[in-house]
Amino acid sequence: MKKRSWFWLMIIVFVVGFIAGVFYWTYLKTKRIANSALKAGQNAQTYLTPTPTNSAISQTTLTFPSADADGKDLADISRYPDSIRSNYDESDDRITLEYFAKTAPDKIIEYYQNLITQNGWSLTAKDEGSLNFSTNRAEVMIDIIDEDKTPATQYQILYTPNFLNEVE
Numbered sequence: 001m002k003k004r005s006w007f008w009l010m011i012i013v014f015v016v017g018f019i020a021g022v023f024y025w026t027y028l029k030t031k032r033i034a035n036s037a038l039k040a041g042q043n044a045q046t047y048l049t050p051t052p053t054n055s056a057i058s059q060t061t062l063t064f065p066s067a068d069a070d071g072k073d074l075a076d077i078s079r080y081p082d083s084i085r086s087n088y089d090e091s092d093d094r095i096t097l098e099y100f101a102k103t104a105p106d107k108i109i110e111y112y113q114n115l116i117t118q119n120g121w122s123l124t125a126k127d128e129g130s131l132n133f134s135t136n137r138a139e140v141m142i143d144i145i146d147e148d149k150t151p152a153t154q155y156q157i158l159y160t161p162n163f164l165n166e167v168e
Contacts, residue, residue: 071088074159077140080101083099094159094160097159099155101152101153104153108142108155124139129144140158142156143155
């Protein structure tokens with residue numbers, strides 16, 4: 001074969017290889033991004049607790065639980081008086097508790113704001129229906145889920161220990 005033919009053959013092989021490499025690299029990047037998005041969605045799903053919407057409440061009658069669901073209360077954060085635990089979920093890095101109380105949401109917020117600040121926690125954020133507290137050992141979020149169509153107020157407590165401070 002002539003020298004010139006070898007030269008063009010090598011150029012063609014190089015160009016085809018380069019294009020194939022670009023397509024393969026694009027495929028790997030797309031696959032990695034898709035897997036990351038899937039994993040992020042799964043992680044987000046584990047931290048979100050589904051709650052009834054107003055339309056779901058108007059279609060069904062939400063009843064006040066008669067007894068506590070399985071689980072345990074937090075040692076340093078008591079529940080609102082006369083509330084009933086409706087859910088308990090403990091994962092590696094968070095404890096989620098849900099309760100129902102026959103009282104107004106603002107009374108629950110006031111109760112926890114007074115209780116937690118008396119016990120050495122510091123308020124880090126306050127929104128309508130939500131409180132965030134922290135200490136060097138944990139972070140707590142209390143979130144009110146107001147049930148307008150029922151006499152009950154549902155609230156949840158998210159307790160996240162600060163594992164980094166335990167190492168010191």
